[in-house]
Amino acid sequence: MDAPADRPGAPDGLSLRLDDARPNVGYSAMAALPGFAPESLILPAGPGRLLLYQPALRLGTAVSHAALQALLDGAPVDAEVEAADVSAFSLERCLHDNSRGTRDAAGAALARMPLAELRALLGRQGILAVDSAHLERRGKKRLALDPGKLGNFHQQIGASLARRKLDPESWWVDQKFESDRSGFRDTPYRWCQEPFLGELFAGAKGQTWLDFGCGVGFYARRIAAAGGRVFGVDPSEAYVAAARALCPEGEFEALRFESREDFARLKDRRFDRIFLSDVLLYFFEPYAPLGLSAADVLSELAGRLAPGGRLLVLDPHGAFFLQPRLGSPEAPLALCTEYRTRRFRATPTLEELSRAVEAAGLKIARIRELFAPPAPGAGLDRRFAEEFPAWWFFELLR
Numbered sequence: 001m002d003a004p005a006d007r008p009g010a011p012d013g014l015s016l017r018l019d020d021a022r023p024n025v026g027y028s029a030m031a032a033l034p035g036f037a038p039e040s041l042i043l044p045a046g047p048g049r050l051l052l053y054q055p056a057l058r059l060g061t062a063v064s065h066a067a068l069q070a071l072l073d074g075a076p077v078d079a080e081v082e083a084a085d086v087s088a089f090s091l092e093r094c095l096h097d098n099s100r101g102t103r104d105a106a107g108a109a110l111a112r113m114p115l116a117e118l119r120a121l122l123g124r125q126g127i128l129a130v131d132s133a134h135l136e137r138r139g140k141k142r143l144a145l146d147p148g149k150l151g152n153f154h155q156q157i158g159a160s161l162a163r164r165k166l167d168p169e170s171w172w173v174d175q176k177f178e179s180d181r182s183g184f185r186d187t188p189y190r191w192c193q194e195p196f197l198g199e200l201f202a203g204a205k206g207q208t209w210l211d212f213g214c215g216v217g218f219y220a221r222r223i224a225a226a227g228g229r230v231f232g233v234d235p236s237e238a239y240v241a242a243a244r245a246l247c248p249e250g251e252f253e254a255l256r257f258e259s260r261e262d263f264a265r266l267k268d269r270r271f272d273r274i275f276l277s278d279v280l281l282y283f284f285e286p287y288a289p290l291g292l293s294a295a296d297v298l299s300e301l302a303g304r305l306a307p308g309g310r311l312l313v314l315d316p317h318g319a320f321f322l323q324p325r326l327g328s329p330e331a332p333l334a335l336c337t338e339y340r341t342r343r344f345r346a347t348p349t350l351e352e353l354s355r356a357v358e359a360a361g362l363k364i365a366r367i368r369e370l371f372a373p374p375a376p377g378a379g380l381d382r383r384f385a386e387e388f389p390a391w392w393f394f395e396l397l398r
């Protein structure tokens, strides 16, 4: 906080004096500011402006210093101030893009508006709050069009893609892989996963692998390149066709798994390794009710392991993936706004994962957390991936 200012009219105990000449001063507001929701934050957002941010809802408004000062001073409701709602769920580059849920507050064009309008906007965003009612907006929609809830990550992806008229099946692949699907795009997938794939597939030579939920066959191709025999299954006919084209050495089948009985479709096949990449999480938080838990999936797959076989689960990290990323490249920070109750996140907790493993009669042999190797001078996203793990990996055995 800046130095106290004896300002007539400043609320009791409040000593904020905003100074345009010091653009990099960072303020965190919280309960100290009268009228602000306790969890709301004030973050620096370039010269003369700030981001007022509600982390529990991932909504934010960019304001000029003068606008915040007007709020704090209780200026007349018709006083003109400059502000812009910068809330956004972008995912423009990849699934990890813009976990904060706001557009660039430093670059946004501020609009002039009466202070009353800014107060109303901040009220809707739960930044100015008379009570905790705004927190009711957190959480999963029970119906796709439920206006009372903002929706979890996957629901917001669905809404965002629908707004942009993008097909989820191809968007998901395009944001992850280069157009010829030979590699990851320059995103956390590449930074965190590429260095790990060598270790992951090191022993594949001569082994038989099942790639469960294989998508377009990217990993299957790597397994085959490492000398493994690979069988890939996925409910999507389109993905299976793409996998066959990408990995002609592999065998692929379009199979849907929605109940324990469906696993009979694997017939009497046995595998040295069964690999699931970005698949198991969906069984903890299915899009639609499913007669199959994560423990059921692990248990059924465990029954298909050859002697000495292993299940390999690579999933978005439960603790930090999808938490709002803030700070600067020098000091990247994550806000853990939820852990046990999934309101926005779509990943299980560590204990939920462990319980599924236990219920399937499996043991954890190895856990890895996937970080990006250091890249001096990199921007916030990359620095963030150096500091916080984007995926976790579990090697399971019977």
Ligand SMILES: C[S@@+](CC[C@H](N)C(=O)[O-])C[C@H]1O[C@@H](n2cnc3c(N)ncnc32)[C@H](O)[C@@H]1O
Residues within 6 Å of the ligand: 212, 213, 214, 215, 216, 218, 219, 233, 234, 235, 236, 239, 256, 257, 258, 276, 277, 278, 279, 282
């Ligand atoms: C996020 S994608 C991951 C694909 C691939 N493993 C990868 O990492 O590139 C999730 C995959 O799970 C598949 N899937 C969805 N429901 C499934 C189910 N019930 N059983 C098996 N796979 C499923 C989807 O079709 C999709 O290919």
